[in-house]
Amino acid sequence: MKKLFLLLAAATLGLSAVTTAQAADATKFRLCTGNAKLNYYAAGQHLKRHASGIEVIESKGSLDNLDKVTAGECDGAFVQSDALLVYSSRNAKAISALQRAGVLYQEQANLICNRKAYTSARMVDLNETYTVAVGPEGSGANTTWAAFVMADKKRYGKVRTTDATGTLALSMVSDGSEAQCALIITALNAPFLKNEAPQYADSIVLVGTDDRDMANGAKDARGQQVYTYGEIPAGTYRGIQPSGVFGSKAVNTIQVDAVFVANRDWIAAHSSEFEKVLQGFANAKPDIAKLVQPK
Known part of the structure; x- marks a missing residue:
């Protein structure tokens, strides 16, 4: 009986751990950036330092980012503002899924x-x-x-x-x-x-x-x-x-x-978490600004 109790307890703890991990994944903010050698990726790393739960994802560029955000593969991205213009001309309906959240530089x-x-x-x-x-x-x-x-x-x-x-x-x-x-x-x-x-x-x-x-x-x-x-x-x-x-x-x-955009559905489902992302972005702005200043 004691052995059975221990097995049930272990199973319960294991299930709890899985549930906790799934909850953490659900609130993770997946950020599409760009080439790992360039500024968008570096800016993403600065945001990650100032806000918990940020996953920085390397990508092919602005249009790739917009595809991924509107498809739900990323929750937010850094893109050129003219990419929004080009993207809306190709997919006017999809652009409505995006929320502008700030300007990097x-x-x-x-x-x-x-x-x-x-x-x-x-x-x-x-x-x-x-x-x-x-x-x-x-x-x-x-x-x-x-x-x-x-x-x-x-x-x-x-x-x-x-x-x-x-x-x-x-x-x-x-x-x-x-x-x-x-x-x-x-x-x-x-x-x-x-x-x-x-x-x-x-x-x-x-x-x-x-x-x-x-x-x-x-x-x-x-x-x-x-x-x-x-x-x-x-x-x-x-x-x-x-x-x-x-x-x-x-x-x-x-x-x-260069602008920060996010998926409106993710924001609606995780409003408190997005508030923390925005606060982290505000705190990261001085570090992000240094990326484009003379070395």
């Missing part, structure tokens, strides 16, 4: 071009004779390019593109025969542009992306402008900014918010 649309093959100082002079490396489907640059085409199809719809990205894209632009420009979406002081791009400085240069028509043409579901205007300050990226009288010149750019 602003990112710039950096267009790097071959110095000889593309002699204009601005993006607006691109045409069908040029090829731009915009990265693979779902990546930040590919998504932003899709938003550019949506906002001004007559101008950007005829420009050829390739899915090359990273070092390959830089190498292709440096050569200038297969691609003359590359679009890179990242916040200021990005290590890739500060450390790797200058290795090609003799043949590449940053070109202004401040197409003034974009702000009027690209608006989200709330009617708010997706893009704002800013600049890459002189001296930010050694060797690849245009030369001025005193060193390099600032480059005017389009800017896009």
